[in-house]
Amino acid sequence: MEVREAILRRRMVRSFEDRPVDPAVVDRLLEHALHAPSAGFTQGWAFLVLTEPGERTRFWDAVFPDRRGSFGYPGLFNAGCLVVPLSHKQAYLDRYAEPDKGWADRDESRWPVPYWDLDAAMASMLILLTAVDEGLGALFFGIFGEHVDAFRAAFGVPAAFSPIGAIAVGHRARDRPSPSLDRGRRGPDDVVHRGRW
Numbered sequence: 659m660e661v662r663e664a665i666l667r668r669r670m671v672r673s674f675e676d677r678p679v680d681p682a683v684v685d686r687l688l689e690h691a692l693h694a695p696s697a698g699f700t701q702g703w704a705f706l707v708l709t710e711p712g713e714r715t716r717f718w719d720a721v722f723p724d725r726r727g728s729f730g731y732p733g734l735f736n737a738g739c740l741v742v743p744l745s746h747k748q749a750y751l752d753r754y755a756e757p758d759k760g761w762a763d764r765d766e767s768r769w770p771v772p773y774w775d776l777d778a779a780m781a782s783m784l785i786l787l788t789a790v791d792e793g794l795g796a797l798f799f800g801i802f803g804e805h806v807d808a809f810r811a812a813f814g815v816p817a818a819f820s821p822i823g824a825i826a827v828g829h830r831a832r833d834r835p836s837p838s839l840d841r842g843r844r845g846p847d848d849v850v851h852r853g854r855w
Contacts, residue, residue: 664790670836671795673733674828683792684709684739687827690788691743694781697773698759702749703781704819706742714740720808721801721824733833734797737826742801742809743782744819745774778822785825795830798823 688705696702708714717740718726726735750773751764761768782798789796801809801821809821 659791661787664787668786668790669795670797671826671828671830671833672731672797672836673831673833674736674738674795674826675831676736677738677829679709679738679794679827679829681709683794684827686792687739687741687785687788690784691741691781694777694784696777696780697750698753700750700753700774700777702746702753702774703778704744704746705781706744706813706815708740708742709738716812717742717809717824720812721805723805723808731834733831734826736831737797737828739827741785741825741827742821743778743785743823743825744815744821745772745778746819747772747774748818750774775820775822782823782825785827789827794827795833796828797826799826800824 684707688707691703691705692701694703708717714735714737718735722729722735726732729735747766750769751766753759754761754768755764786796786798800823806821809815810817815821
């Protein structure tokens, strides 16, 4: 599949068949994620991969403890693979204190945006596009603050690593589009400013 086709076909899928994802495909998702750009080539990310049914159940118990029965997209919980991208801020602060970068103080205020999260997000997009290329569906979704500690405890995630969200990957099932799509996609005239605002 051409990159253009994968980009135009990518959608957030909220309903999956209850089938495993081929381990070779999971490996390709991660291989492609590792090719994302990163500030200073820091690569300050990690990926928790959950493919076994017990692992996935533990994840949902931690991040969706009370809502599964009333959740509007119950097919989400069938996804055969969950990938949790994690960012590591200290890796970036340490990397930019190295001699080739010239900052010795590790001052977080030097960063105009949190590149540790941005770089993990770019890796996440490569996972989403690779899923399309593999003929699968995928959904990026948030792990809300009140559930982060339960997530960390369930999987032994060190405090230095922060989940930027999670990605469900699997075989698409019949899906009901999100009502958010009723807003329509903004066009170039709405968001592109050439030469000046």
